[in-house]
Amino acid sequence: MLKSKASPVSLEQRNTTRLRVLEHIRAKGAVSRIDIATALQTSPATVTAATADLISAGLIKETESQAQSKSAKRGRPRVLLQLDGQRHLVAGLKVARQVISVILLDFEGNEIASHKFTLENPRMSPQEFVLAIRNALKETCNQIDRSIACLAGVSIGVAGLVDANRNFVHWSSSIKDSNVDFSQLLSNELPCPAFVDNDANLVAKAEQLFGLGKGLKNFLVVTIEHGVGLGIVLDGKLYRGERGCGAEFGHTKVQLDGALCQCGQRGCLEAYVGDYALIREMTVSGQINRMASVSDIHDRAKSGDDRASSVLARAGQMFGLGISNLINLYDPECIIVSGAQMSFEHLCSDEVMERIRNGVVKVDAPLPEIRIHHWGDTMWAKGAAAYGIEQISILKVRELAANAS
């Protein structure tokens, strides 16, 4: 039954239509077959076949509520299709220096549970890393009285250099060893498919699936945390670059031989915008010792501290310069600035937006929209889960094709 004589045209390019239909439904929320056919420039017959498969895979369902056809009042009513979110549960994890954040999402992106675990050891061996992940998952599942076995998939975000296609981590600050292939380790310790990727890429995925990038084809996601990250979606797909190390937006140079960056180079954007850069300026420059955080600087600025205002203003100027360069180079539909907890109002001020506008070469078409997204501290874990949802969708659709006896 499984061993069909079928020809695997190319495992990579197979079932693209079904996946496109699924993504369209996810982006639209609820949509009829005829609208899908129109939007995807395909025939109704194809949509019927694709949606039938997706329904039998438990990925989508028909809704009871019915939408009126746009213009007409008679005729057979459209049946709306929507995600069948409850059927599968996906876990997303973000492994940071001192903490592992876990979130459980249903297939629509709704949060089911979340939890945080303090890491005693910030640099783990691969084996320790995987076990820490398993423990974190178990505890989080316990919260909702379910076992780890109920998970359809797990996705892990780390800062570092990752070849996501192979679950291969070239380097990460959380892991002692370099060049570790996690495929085997993960499948040994976890009862479901698991994936690893760079954290900024994962946030971009989250914006695409259920954030501000829903339905967009070409957009950039700038992540603000301690540093500045970039996720790139071109033609609906994550662009990872040739070496897979992701875009180093935080280390693009905004000043010839400028401020010293943590990376050892000079003039990096992050050396003007990163939290450590702001704190460095405040402490080094005299009166104030050891500022605890960026929000302290914000507080001081609001209460009339000119030095604090000046530090924030320069960060904004440099950030605006960097963003305008992104627009000049990528010409995206939209740039999404995504932040978790850190205060970054100074990077979205009117002055900064004005600077961006003035830094972009004028063409007839309007400027790409800049959207600000305050996620809260689940951003990174949700990003990971988003990637998991996508990957599990692909697996389910493949199984489907294989099982078609």
Added chain:
Amino acid sequence: MLKSKASPVSLEQRNTTRLRVLEHIRAKGAVSRIDIATALQTSPATVTAATADLISAGLIKETESQAQSKSAKRGRPRVLLQLDGQRHLVAGLKVARQVISVILLDFEGNEIASHKFTLENPRMSPQEFVLAIRNALKETCNQIDRSIACLAGVSIGVAGLVDANRNFVHWSSSIKDSNVDFSQLLSNELPCPAFVDNDANLVAKAEQLFGLGKGLKNFLVVTIEHGVGLGIVLDGKLYRGERGCGAEFGHTKVQLDGALCQCGQRGCLEAYVGDYALIREMTVSGQINRMASVSDIHDRAKSGDDRASSVLARAGQMFGLGISNLINLYDPECIIVSGAQMSFEHLCSDEVMERIRNGVVKVDAPLPEIRIHHWGDTMWAKGAAAYGIEQISILKVRELAANAS
């Protein structure tokens, strides 16, 4: 016969295999069917079908010379396939301020003829523009005793903002009107298909088809002329951005509130690297009046003029900064620096390369290669012709599918 009942899966995605085979043959020069099948991860049967079609379309041919199989000494010998360049002739034009350059290439990219025409009027009406092109083509064809009717296609490069898919020119310095649809005008005045695109994109196409980007999937082409341009090839395709205006690398900012650029903004790369910027520095800064060209500055620098050396050095520093930002953002396989006539040794010096290396975030993988390409003054026209070759190939393959009775 033409009106087949066939289902046009999608005109855009049809015949991709045949086109991939054609591009592979172009990239490899001469290659056997079995090697194509291996390289393209497809079956020999498919390659047989595809190559049979391409041969009957006059795009490729079998060579007489035979290549030995790598390891074995017996067995049926491989038949090498190569482009059948002589069958079709394509014209490429570059329309600049004062001159139209025309080049005729065969389908392999070999130069058959070329010519330059001075333009009395740098800003033409659309009608004048098309007529100027027709005249330039006629004269160039006359040179080789052939008529304009022998051309399989014509491709035109202009500086400006072009929607290449529609032959729609939003704006160009050579054309009086804005937002002109050239489809109709061109088909009225020319006996063959014609295409318009932005000039930097076209040079990228030339590098991809028969330049230093042959066979690469992700690379950037930086063009050096009066200004600095950028063509982006990602996943084997030209990336044009959302608004289609191409990447404005020359107007990325390399200095906060820096030197004034022709575009009116401050701190643009071009305001440090463009020829007018160099000349401005030399003239404004005192002793020397009205330098004729960048090569004069080079001459002065070589004969010990410290001011000239300094001007060139700073341009190099800024250029290096810009290139390292490109690498940080795109992580390409390779960056090709393509120049026509202008002297740009100061942008490829060891110091500049060192600066690039130091500006790129270190990862395990080696730095993208930086290749310098001195085309000579046919660069822009050849770029246009390259795009023509590609587009005509697509048309021929489509015809083929339509004619399969």
Added chain:
DNA sequence: AGTAAATATTTTACCGACTGAAATAAATAT
């Protein structure tokens, strides 16, 4: 209520691209 018209979806018959396996072709080794 009954019928016509309108619109959405499904069914059916068929097409084209691709595949694996078998057949064929063209060389060398023995």
Added chain:
DNA sequence: ATATTTATTTCAGTCGGTAAAATATTTACT
């Protein structure tokens, strides 16, 4: 001459997709 090896072509079959016809489900109108 024959066996062996390797490249290419032929053939029968699969898969995803389509157009057109059939079917389903509603409102409009008599």
